Amino acid sequence: MNRYLLRARKYGVAAGVSLRNRLAYAGNFASSMATYALFIFVFSRIWTAVFAASGPAIAGYDRVMCIWYFIVAEVPMFGFGHFFHTLAQDMKSGQVAYLLGRPYSFVGYHYADGMGAALLEAGILLAEGILLGGLLAGALPLRSLVQLLAVLFSLLLAGSLQFLLQFAIAMTAFWFEENTAFFWIFQKIALVVGTLLPIEFLPEAAQRIVRWTPFPSLAYAPARLAVAFGPASGGLLLEQAAWVVAAAAVCRLVFGVGRTKIASQGG
């Protein structure tokens, strides 16, 4: 078998094991599904009240677009937003020393392990969101199969970027004993920049700044593709891909520098 395929296979196995673990405790999905549904309901009411008072469109979005935007933007936040704690715990508990001796890339293994379960959860949430969106706002405004594939690919890129950025933040544990605050700051910026509301709603100066950061690639890009697919959509996907590559490079660099600080005591 081709050696690249063989390499990919072990990460496929890691993803599969993680997926089966998650499926074994299917009840664990209930909590995030209930919270996601609650948020969709509350925000559908907010957008209904907003557009009842201010007219048919704000910054190019109408009520239906805003509800669907929120539904899609929350999928990466709920589905791919929780890698940090497991990764940081591995660093603090010393599990990292155990994993380093294994015949796989530390980053690649964690990516496969994390994404295997997260993809399933994101898929379930997306299905739930589509159902709820249909009830609260009408059918998803998809125009073509290409748009659907672009949204799904964009969600995958958003999930990958979420993982890589959270990985880089978790690796700061090499230098800081308590690094949860960094994750909170990251999480809250991601929430305000493109998740709770489209970037076009922010003041213009803020819009100009955030477009130079990876945050729009985390939730804004897939949500925008879902509600306003057009000629500029390819650019959004390219931007996401570029941020994934850049974040992967940062992860390798941070981990490469940080691993020199590991002192294995045996036992």
Place this chain on the structure above:
Amino acid sequence: METRKRAFARGLRSYVRFLATSFSVNLQAVIEYRANFAVQFFGMMLNNAAFALFWGALIARTGGIGGYGFPDIMFIWALVSTSFGLAHIVAGNIRNLGLIIQRGELDVYLLQPKNVYLNVLCSRTVVSAWGDFAYGFIVLALLPGFGAERLALFALLSLSGAVIFAATFAAAESLSFFMGNSAGITAAVREFLLSFSLYPETIFDKGMRWVFYTLLPSGFIAFVPLAVYKSLDWRLVPLLGLAALAYLGASYALFKLGLRRYESGNQMGTRI
């Protein structure tokens, strides 16, 4: 009659001393880990501030939502944060009550000469709740018209809100006596009560608003207090206090009813 009054006053003083001691011990325990305390304190304030940015950006575009302006939304965020924080500072075990019941770990509280309900709830504090508590006062100080009278009113409204939060969460957790594992219902009650309290009442259909004054009392935690605060109408404050006592009484009654069904886990336990 006089003797009974004295006994009541003595009992009340003893419980005030007991709560003060619990609070003091809990505080010393969290301050022992200063870095962790600081991270959670400021992290929670940051979490709340992120939503302020959201509302600021949205209301700048729309002028208001369902009749609520930016100061109104910030007031309910301030009040709910401080009430929620106070409930979890003083009665931090409301998060764990269901699990304690489920594991049969109430024995250690049953053997002590204090009310079990109060004892178990107040035996822990939640570190991040201090951030919630402080956030409300900071936001309040930035709101227009802030002064000594509004600060006093806010403090009283927070107190009744905290009692309602604690009573409602404790009631949901007490369902573990009857169901074994009530984690799903408890999580739903927590999320729903908090979420409904943080958004304008008017965005929800009139048909569902009765829920805000019964099962999920967001009305008494946020919406009525907003009207009281805006109009500086102190007459409604005692009524909110009575509502808080009613929820506390109902929560306590449910706990007492459930306690008859309690099964010990026969575990050795200590409180140091």
